[in-house]
Amino acid sequence: MRSDRIRGSGITPWQSANLDHPAKFETLAMDDEMKKMIVDDLDRFLKRKELYRKVGKAWKRGYLLFGPPGTGKSSLIAAMANYLNFDVYDLELTDIREEIEDEGVTLSGLLNFLDGLWSSIGDERIIIFTTNHKEKLDPALLRPGRMDVHVHMSYCTPCGLRMLVSNYLGITEHPLMAEAQGLIDSSKVTPAGVGEQLLKADHPDLALLALIQFLEVKKEIVN
Known part of the structure; x- marks a missing residue:
């Protein structure tokens, strides 16, 4: 299994690494209701290949994990990848936001990049977006079709x-x-x-x- 991470808005290439993380949903330090919601959503996504094809939608799902550092976003990504047993793409929006500010990359360019990424990959794909500050993201990034499921990673319960x-x-x-x-x-x-x-x-x-x-x-x- 491979875990791919985008560090920039198309300016820098994918960074790939073999995923060797023991995290599983059974051992995640998250509330049981939140874990069940994510697992149920993943299962529903996996079963809907023909439905996606029937309605003319790409078979893809976007998740946004947001919350303070240290709340388990990386562990959740690993648990999702281990549960699904296929490649997961993690897009770090904090890094991209900094590039937009520092290098003059436009929001329109970023959106075009994301939409191009969706269309360039094949079936059965999940991209996970992560950020420490959801409130700083443009609403155009947050809409369904780009980030379908928003998961708040909060303090320990x-x-x-x-x-x-x-x-x-x-x-x-x-x-x-x-x-x-x-x-x-x-x-x-x-x-x-x-x-x-x-x-x-x-x-x-x-x-x-x-x-x-x-x-x-x-x-x-x-x-």
């Missing part, structure tokens, strides 16, 4: 915390879990930030204590 503790510490229950879950919503910490804390100790007691201390500090800063 209690559900995400349970999954991260399972992934990092190999446990599903612990006396300190309730305290950590009680702090997570008001701390505004990304899944990546939680993971870094859980790596600080091998013993679950020590790792969770470090996480709780970290969350308490973050909660004070937020409030």
